[in-house]
Amino acid sequence: xxxxxxxxxxxxxxxxxxxxxxxxxxxxxxxxxxxxxxxxxxxxxxxxxxxxxxxxxxxxxxxxxxxxxxxxxxxxxxxxxxxxxxxxxxxxxxxxxxxxxxxxxxxxxxxxxxxxxxxxxxxxxxxxxxxxxxxxxxxxxxxxxxxxxxxxxxxxxxxxxxxxxxxxxxxxxxxxxxxxxxxxxxxxxxxxxxxxxxxxxxxxxxxxxxxxxxxxxxxxxxxxxxxxx
Numbered sequence: 001x002x003x004x005x006x007x008x009x010x011x012x013x014x015x016x017x018x019x020x021x022x023x024x025x026x027x028x029x030x031x032x033x034x035x036x037x038x039x040x041x042x043x044x045x046x047x048x049x050x051x052x053x054x055x056x057x058x059x060x061x062x063x064x065x066x067x068x069x070x071x072x073x074x075x076x077x078x079x080x081x082x083x084x085x086x087x088x089x090x091x092x093x094x095x096x097x098x099x100x101x102x103x104x105x106x107x108x109x110x111x112x113x114x115x116x117x118x119x120x121x122x123x124x125x126x127x128x129x130x131x132x133x134x135x136x137x138x139x140x141x142x143x144x145x146x147x148x149x150x151x152x153x154x155x156x157x158x159x160x161x162x163x164x165x166x167x168x169x170x171x172x173x174x175x176x177x178x179x180x181x182x183x184x185x186x187x188x189x190x191x192x193x194x195x196x197x198x199x200x201x202x203x204x205x206x207x208x209x210x211x212x213x214x215x216x217x218x219x220x221x222x223x224x225x226x227x228x229x
Contacts, residue, residue, distance in 0.1 A: 032064045035110035035144035036180060036212050043068040045176075046106060049140045049216070050074055054105035057088050057134070065108055077104060086130055103136030110144045111161060119157050124164035128217075132168050135219040141170060145213040158213055170217040178212050 034042050046056055046068050057077030058065040066076035077088040088104055109131065112119050131141055143165075145157050162172050 034058070034062050034064050034108065036146050037144060037178060037214065039064050039068060041178065043072065045142060045214070046074065047072050049142070050105045055088070055090060055103070056106045056108075057104050058108040059113075059131075060110065062108075074105075084130065086134060088134055103139055104134045105136060105139050107131055107134060107139070107141045108144070109141060110146070111157070119160045121160055121164055121167075124160060125167040128165050128168035128170060132170055132219055137219060139219050140173065141165070141217045141219075143215045143217070145215065158215065161215055165215075165217045170219055172215070173218045174216040176214040176216065178214055180212055 032039050037045075042064060046065075050056060050072075052073045053075065055075045055077050056065065056069040057079050059079055061078055069076040075090045077090045080087050080089070111124070113127070128141070135141065143161055145161065158175075165172060
């Protein structure tokens with residue numbers, strides 16, 4: 001399960017989301033899912049990483065995020081773009097706010113972005129720096145990486161995103177693998193007596209991807225120039 005504290009700063013804890021028991025017999029395609037994460041588990045993450053009255057925003061303004069935030073008594077923010085800048089608004093009366101006092105408590109983002117198929121380190125770091133500016137100190141970014149097979153010689157998407165976040169001044173907080181397919185109750189390859197003679201189950205020569213990754217990053221400080229902007 002997700003944790004709020006890491007005992008080792010260089011080894012963030014790993015939390016695992018299993019396929020819910022009540023969904024094992026049903027198709028795992030949910031039109032209300034946020035980048036493959038079903039509404040129940042999404043709501044759990046929002047509740048875990050925020051408190052009542054906090055501001056929650058999604059880069060794609062996904063309706064499931066706003067519904068879950070309002071249900072949990074959080075404020076749902078709407079993100080708009082102004083050139084390279086991002087702005088967050090919500091339903092509260094407009095008033096002067098300092099980023100350090102009233103920034104986004106939880107920002108959700110799916111990668112890669114709709115306008116890009118790849119995850120370049122430089123572009124991803126620049127994007128995450130813009131996200132960092134929206135966060136209050138102690139706020140979180142949750143990044144969803146859909147299931148994706150790694151081609152030969154490719155650097156993993158997870159490694160690129162973690163490196164980009166560090167360049168942007170964010171701390172790597174947690175890795176949450178989310179199972180999207182039920183795992184078999186028994187895998188013959190785990191039996192020492194039959195493992196050597198068991199043919200691996202491959203799809204087009206590759207193992208079937210059974211999980212997606214959700215990565216959590218946290219903001220501890222903001223640059224002075226960002227606070228004064």
